[in-house]
Amino acid sequence: MKISRKGFTLAELLIVVAIIAVLVAVAIPVFGSQLEKSREAADLANVRAAYAKVLTEANMGIYNEPVTVKLKQKQYDWQSADVITIGGISHSVKEGDTENWIGIPGANGECQISFDQKKGTKFVWSGDGTSASNSYDMSENFFTTLEKSGCLSDANISSNSNFEIDSKASFSTFVPKIEKVLGEQSLLKNGTWAFLGNGNSDKASERYLFWTSFDTNQVGAGKTIPILIQRGDGKYYVSKSQTAERKKGNVTYVAISKHLYNKWGYEGVINAGDGKEYSSLSEAYAAYEKELEKEKYKDLLK
Template sequence: MKKSREGFTLAELLIVVAIIAVLVAVAIPVFGSQLEKSREAADLANVRAAYAKVLTEANMGIYNEPVTVKLKQKQYDWQSADVITIGGISHSVKDGDTENWIGIPGANGECQISFEQKKGTKFVWSGDVSSTSNSYNMSEDFFNVLKDSGCLDLVKDNSNFEFDSGTDSKTYVPKIKDLIGVNSLLQTGTWAYLGSGIDEKKRYLFWTSLDINAKGEKAIAADTEIPILIQTGDGKYYVSKSKVASRNGKYMAIADHLAPAGYLNIINAGKKYDNLSAAYSAYQDALNSDEYKNLPK
């Protein structure tokens, strides 16, 4: 009987390798996400144990001995849930800080648990903000939030609008903030939507990681030059700089220009990038350069 010694063809081997590559590409992000969630679960378990210790001591009349828990998670902010609850105290990104829950966890961070007689249990979280580059949504189109908010319908006949995150306006900004995703760059720093309600291509998103409405030591004076990341209405990205400005003494705006020509000057002075990830990386390099070393970060 004649034996067949034929093996796989090159095409068949290439197909098998391609299938394995696809499976690996799908599995690695899923594994990484689950691993981060397991770290967060461990952190929550440790913090709950520390909370039980603090509460026990409070029942014994001991109030001045906070407990600090070192965090295991590697990414900035929570990845596993929108609302976190410990000891009956709940927190969500949308609601922001409260008297009992302050800060956001991150890489190399910690949680300090304490008890005050008047305010009760207090959780103070900290972490490395630079780890956000691993958790931000780098495929985000910032203008989707603006469109979904319905704010454009209110300015559709306006040739020049400004929605700034620092303003106390109850008409526009809250509608936009309610739709900002947990992993969005817009969850941090200061942002402003500027431009035309008529022409989509003449709209701009300015963003900086700096809180230009901060008070005290981290306050930024008017006319201070800061780095900014920009997305234009036609899907292009830029890293440039602008000068912050006071708007009638009510809040600090990300740019001193109020006219479209001023926006274009800022954009044209910047450098163009192919995608958000590249622009964000360039923004970080600019922020950490000697030019901005004196900015309160």
């Protein structure tokens, strides 16, 4: 007797493979979306727990201890809902920032929760929507960094009522000292920065850190750029500065500020200490990013 053994033809196998490929293509995005929503749910749970802690401390009269939550989500913005509500405070991207909710979450971002006696609870979100390489240490205190570098105890600074340490001054002996103590995720590892102010004064409020995401040497002199400011007493501002050319010997560079301090403040800097005050680096950085979106900065080299 003959036994007929018939297998699948090549065409039939290709059809099966094609069907499986279509099913996988449909399933993977759905799975990824659900996975991201689960990360967001975990982040919201952690933020709500931190909110409860901050509110408890506020009821005990403790107002200056913000809590930072590291986010697990991997995508920019919320995927699970158009409106997010925590502690009775709601936010949507369409409405934009408010006094109580600043920024948008993203990959490797964080949420800082704090309590202001006048404005209530604040949620400040940060994160990068494309990669983790642009995330910064938002707990950094720039003046702690300056102290660690030993620059403030140097006679050239401590006896100077009008010092300037600009990151673009390649000849400076102070810049390498500061760069040596910077953390891996320090904001000062990017853009242009400068420490300015009074070195022989006991008033921390007379010393400033200016930072911008722009490379001032590429931007050029006489340009208006946005800057983030930390004052020595821990207050933060977002302002604008006018760049200026500096020369020392054969070295020429473009400084972040037009000129040094005078009795009216820093020349070329608008509202260095009189603009809106921010309570944390996260909050100030979110405001800086918002300022950066303005059309007048689009043509500047970042």
